[in-house]
Amino acid sequence: MSILTVGTVAFDSIETPFASAEHVLGGSASYISLAARHFCDDVRLVGVVGQDFPDEYRQTLLDGGVDLEGLEVDPEGKTFFWHGRYHYDMNERDTLETQLNVLETFDPTIPESYADSNIVCLGNLEPGVQRSVLEQVVDPDYVIADTMNFWIENTPDSLRTTLQEVDCFVINDSEARELADEPNLVTASDHILDMGPDTLIIKKGEHGALLFTEDSVFSAPAYPLEDIQDPTGAGDAFAGGLAGHLIRAGSLNQESLRRAVVYGSVMASFVVERFGPARLLDLGPGEIGERAQSFRDLAAIPSLVPLGKQLA
Amino acid sequence: MSILTVGTVAFDSIETPFASAEHVLGGSASYISLAARHFCDDVRLVGVVGQDFPDEYRQTLLDGGVDLEGLEVDPEGKTFFWHGRYHYDMNERDTLETQLNVLETFDPTIPESYADSNIVCLGNLEPGVQRSVLEQVVDPDYVIADTMNFWIENTPDSLRTTLQEVDCFVINDSEARELADEPNLVTASDHILDMGPDTLIIKKGEHGALLFTEDSVFSAPAYPLEDIQDPTGAGDAFAGGLAGHLIRAGSLNQESLRRAVVYGSVMASFVVERFGPARLLDLGPGEIGERAQSFRDLAAIPSLVPLGKQLA
Numbered sequence: 364m365s366i367l368t369v370g371t372v373a374f375d376s377i378e379t380p381f382a383s384a385e386h387v388l389g390g391s392a393s394y395i396s397l398a399a400r401h402f403c404d405d406v407r408l409v410g411v412v413g414q415d416f417p418d419e420y421r422q423t424l425l426d427g428g429v430d431l432e433g434l435e436v437d438p439e440g441k442t443f444f445w446h447g448r449y450h451y452d453m454n455e456r457d458t459l460e461t462q463l464n465v466l467e468t469f470d471p472t473i474p475e476s477y478a479d480s481n482i483v484c485l486g487n488l489e490p491g492v493q494r495s496v497l498e499q500v501v502d503p504d505y506v507i508a509d510t511m512n513f514w515i516e517n518t519p520d521s522l523r524t525t526l527q528e529v530d531c532f533v534i535n536d537s538e539a540r541e542l543a544d545e546p547n548l549v550t551a552s553d554h555i556l557d558m559g560p561d562t563l564i565i566k567k568g569e570h571g572a573l574l575f576t577e578d579s580v581f582s583a584p585a586y587p588l589e590d591i592q593d594p595t596g597a598g599d600a601f602a603g604g605l606a607g608h609l610i611r612a613g614s615l616n617q618e619s620l621r622r623a624v625v626y627g628s629v630m631a632s633f634v635v636e637r638f639g640p641a642r643l644l645d646l647g648p649g650e651i652g653e654r655a656q657s658f659r660d661l662a663a664i665p666s667l668v669p670l671g672k673q674l675a
Numbered sequence: 676m677s678i679l680t681v682g683t684v685a686f687d688s689i690e691t692p693f694a695s696a697e698h699v700l701g702g703s704a705s706y707i708s709l710a711a712r713h714f715c716d717d718v719r720l721v722g723v724v725g726q727d728f729p730d731e732y733r734q735t736l737l738d739g740g741v742d743l744e745g746l747e748v749d750p751e752g753k754t755f756f757w758h759g760r761y762h763y764d765m766n767e768r769d770t771l772e773t774q775l776n777v778l779e780t781f782d783p784t785i786p787e788s789y790a791d792s793n794i795v796c797l798g799n800l801e802p803g804v805q806r807s808v809l810e811q812v813v814d815p816d817y818v819i820a821d822t823m824n825f826w827i828e829n830t831p832d833s834l835r836t837t838l839q840e841v842d843c844f845v846i847n848d849s850e851a852r853e854l855a856d857e858p859n860l861v862t863a864s865d866h867i868l869d870m871g872p873d874t875l876i877i878k879k880g881e882h883g884a885l886l887f888t889e890d891s892v893f894s895a896p897a898y899p900l901e902d903i904q905d906p907t908g909a910g911d912a913f914a915g916g917l918a919g920h921l922i923r924a925g926s927l928n929q930e931s932l933r934r935a936v937v938y939g940s941v942m943a944s945f946v947v948e949r950f951g952p953a954r955l956l957d958l959g960p961g962e963i964g965e966r967a968q969s970f971r972d973l974a975a976i977p978s979l980v981p982l983g984k985q986l987a
Contacts (some may be wrong), residue, residue, distance in 0.1 A: 452858035546764035548881070549901045569860075570882035573899070582973050584894030587885070589861045618977040625976055644760040652979070659976045661894050664937055667967050 364610045365405035367503075368395040369496045370486020370599070371443050371466065372410040372424075372434065377595055377638065378448040378459075384593075387639035388420040389445065391486030391509065394596035396429040397643040398603025398630040400482070401651060408476050409433035409496060411469045413441040427644055432474045441463035453591050454568055472500035484606045486599060487511045488609055490518055490525040497528050505615060506596075507531045507606055509598070515542050527559040530615075533602050535566045549571065549580075562607070562620060566598055574624050579617055581623045583660050586632035586654065593638045597631040600643065604630030629654045636651045676922045677717035679815075681808045682798020682911070683755050683778065684722040684736075684746065685705060689907055689950065690760040690771075693910055697953075699951035700732040701757065702823065703798030706908035708741040709955040710915025710942040711796070713921045713963060719789050721745035721808060723781045725753040739956055740749045744786045752777035762813040765903050766880055785811035796912060796918045799823045802830055802837040806837050809840055817927065819843045819918055820911065827854050839871040842927075845914055847878045860885065861892075876917070876939075878910055886936050891929055895936045898944035899965065909943040912955065916942030941966045 367586045371499040375389030387470040397536065407430040416436065424431055446460040469492060476499045485508040493508060508529040514522050515538060522542075525531060536548060543551035546563060552575040555563050563575040574581040574606040575673070605627035629651055633642045687701030712718045718743040720837035721753040726786060728748065736743055736748040746959050781804060790813045797805040797820040805820060820841040826834050827850060836856075838844060842948040845868065855863035860877060864887040875887040877978040879897075941963055943952045 452852075516920050540764075547901060547903070549899045567882065570879065571894070571896075580973055581975075582883070582896030582899070582976075583976070584883075584896070587861045587892050587894070589859060612980075621975070621977055622979060625979070650902070655979050659979060661891075661892060662896075662976055663933070664971045664972045664974055665933055665935070667934060667964070667971060668946070669926075 364403065364613070365407060365480045365555070366396075366399050366403050366482045366484060366610055367407045367409065367433075367473075367480035367496075367500060367564075368392050368399065368484045368486065368603070369409040369471060369493070370395060370488060370604075372408075372412050372416070373443040374529050375595055376446040376640065379453065379593060380449065380451050381419055382592070382638070384606060386636045388423055389639060390443065391488075392639055393424065393623075394599030394643070395484050395486055395606070396424070397427045397458070397640050398600040399426040399607040400603075400635070401630070401643075401646060402604070402607025402626070404428070406430060407433055407480060409471050409473060411435040411437055411465045411471070412443075413465045414438050416442045419640040423640075423644065427631050430540055433477055435469075435472070437465040437468075447595070449566045449594060453594055456594070465503065471496055471499075480505050481505070482507065482606050482610055484602055484647065485509065485529075486602070486632050487514075490514055490521040493525050494528065504671075505609060507533060507602060509539065509602060511536055512541055523558060529560045531562040531564065531605075532560040533566065533598075533605070535562045535568070535598065539563075539565045564624060566601060568597075572601070572624055572628060574620055576617065576620070581617075581621050581624065583621075583628055584658065586628065586658060586661070588632060588635065591635045596634050596640060600630040600634040601627035604628070625655055625658050626651070628658060639645075676715065676925070677719060677771060677792045678708075678710065678711050678715050678719065678794045678796060678918050678922055679719045679745075679785075679792035679808075680704050680798065680915070680918075681721040681783060681805070682707060684720070684724050684728070684802060685755040685757055687906055687907055687951065688756070688758040688850045691765065691882070692761065692763050694904070694950070696950045701737055701907060701951060703800075703911045705736065706911030706946065706952055706955070707796050707798055707915040707918070709739045710912040710946070711778040711919040711922075711953050712915075713942070713955075713958060713960065714916070714919025714938070716740070717741060717756075719792060721743055721783050721785060721789070723747040723749055723777045723783070724755075725777045726750050728754045733756070735952075735956065743790055745783075746984055747784070748815055749777040749780075759907070761906060770878050771796060783811075788973050793817070794819065794918050794922055796914055797821065797828075797841075798914070800824055803831040805808075805837050806840065815853065817921060819845060819914060821845050821914060822850065824850055824853055835870060841872045843874040843876065843917075844872040845876045845878065845910075845917070847880070847910065851877050859904060876936060878913060880906075880909075884913070884936055884940060886932055888929065888932070893929075893936065895933075895940055897972065898940065898970060898973070900944060900947065903947045906947050908946050912942040912946040913939035916940070936968055937970050938963070940970060
């Protein structure tokens with residue numbers, strides 16, 4: 364069983380109110396694959412970097428167990444670069460600079476050995492590029508996709524076409540409101556499920572995540588963390604844990620989806636504890652299991668007594 | 676077993692993006708007591724209104740089963756008035772006008788028959804007025820209190836003094852951050868618990884609520900509602916359901932507190948379905964029980980399998 368991740372591999376320069384770091388390994392494909400690897404031995408990465416991508420970062424991904432046969436090196440170009448600054452409460456951020464570089468002309472070619480991938484996890488990329496990847500994979504079991512406001516605003520028709528091929532769409536709350544043109548998240552989720560996906564997951568940062576299917580809603584809490592070093596990659600680590608658990612479970616029923624949301628939340632809660640993807644590299648399976656159990660305890664509602672007055 | 680509620684009894688003029696209503700019955704004491712009455716036969720209200728308070732609204736509270744012996748009528752004054760407008764997404768609001776009127780000189784006298792109240796629920800009022808109420812109740816079992824940014828900013832010392840006598844403090848997330856002067860809610864909760872209360876509940880509107888005690892955190896979801904007519908009073912209905920369940924349960928352990936947060940959330944989810952407190956007046960016990968069960972289903976995380984790779 365295998366997971367194919369497609370997305371950016373990037374240099375991130377990150378500023379928080381308390382620290383900063385320059386040119387750390389980043390990008391959606393990096394975070395998704397490093398998170399998914401904790402659940403699945405066969406995680407494949409498709410992306411592009413420039414000639415400036417250091418061996419050290421390639422080695423980091425390899426040490427994380429990620430298959431890099433699909434990582435293209437554009438000898439003419441520079442690696443995608445993002446520079447962002449987080450606000451005081453760490454819930455919002457400003458993008459200070461984006462250099463698309465090699466991403467501008469990225470037209471992914473999937474290695475033949477990747478064509479049999481079971482789950483395809485499409486990180487945030489131009490929707491046409493996401494479709495081009497799907498066309499090269501033979502009948503995947505499950506397609507998970509992310510997007511961002513930029514594509515919702517600038518390539519809405521292309522995004523709608525991609526959504527018809529997506530099983531599970533994972534976006535944040537502001538993106539859901541914008542895509543559906545509707546402030547109420549429940550109504551917005553109805554509209555988005557009508558666009559194609561069977562499952563919609565709305566990420567709400569420090570407020571957790573909502574899982575919508577046609578006839579069910581699940582609300583997952585966020586892990587209450589006292590020390591958040593760097594929120595970068597939390598959403599992608601979420602997608603990696605989600606895909607990872609679904610591969611491991613081998614089923615896509617409501618229980619598996621709920622557990623997958625919990626493991627996604629677990630991976631997101633770990634990644635923010637350190638700058639960049641560092642925390643994904645030293646995580647043990649025991650830690651993941653323990654935190655997943657903490658999520659269950661955190662959300663546990665005791666059985667309810669029938670309503671009557673003054674039982675005491 | 677009895678609940679004493681203290682707070683405002685008001686005229687509210689409410690504007691939402693979709694409708695508006697003028698001079699509806701409002702105020703923290705009205706919402707708390709009308710919600711608590713679904714759980715407890717003996718709910719007592721302490722507050723003040725002016726000569727302009729109509730018999731019709733008095734009758735609404737009486738029909739809701741609220742004891743009004745403690746509702747003072749100031750023959751010289753006018754009833755407290757609030758005029759607010761909700762934003763497009765219903766999560767934020769602007770206060771357009773506040774007329775304190777009879778509240779300016781409110782110095783509550785608790786009827787002798789109220790002195791034996793078991794739970795005291797202090798709605799948002801000047802912290803000194805909240806203490807004056809506590810001084811007139813003989814050894815209550817449990818004290819629940821709310822506040823607002825205005826008192827955090829303008830009477831911080833008085834608020835700290837009141838907090839030393841409060842068992843369960845119920846505020847929203849922006850108030851918690853401001854009171855603790857700390858953006859992280861987990862750290863903020865530590866600071867606030869150090870101020871006196873054993874239990875802190877942070878209300879997050881559409882994102883649910885967090886329950887903090889010394890050694891435990893509980894995250895409750897919000898009920899995903901498609902049709903929100905008027906968010907006014909949701910926080911107070913929450914406090915009413917919370918107090919109501921605790922009276923009914925007759926215990927204050929972690930399980931009772933978690934259930935109480937769920938019943939608080941249930942009452943908040945009902946009150947927003949109609950303008951003003953109308954929904955609290957036609958609610959049946961069956962509806963409350965059903966929605967509480969829906970909350971449990973909404974948050975249910977299936978048992979977790981031990982972490983291993985590729986179980987499928």
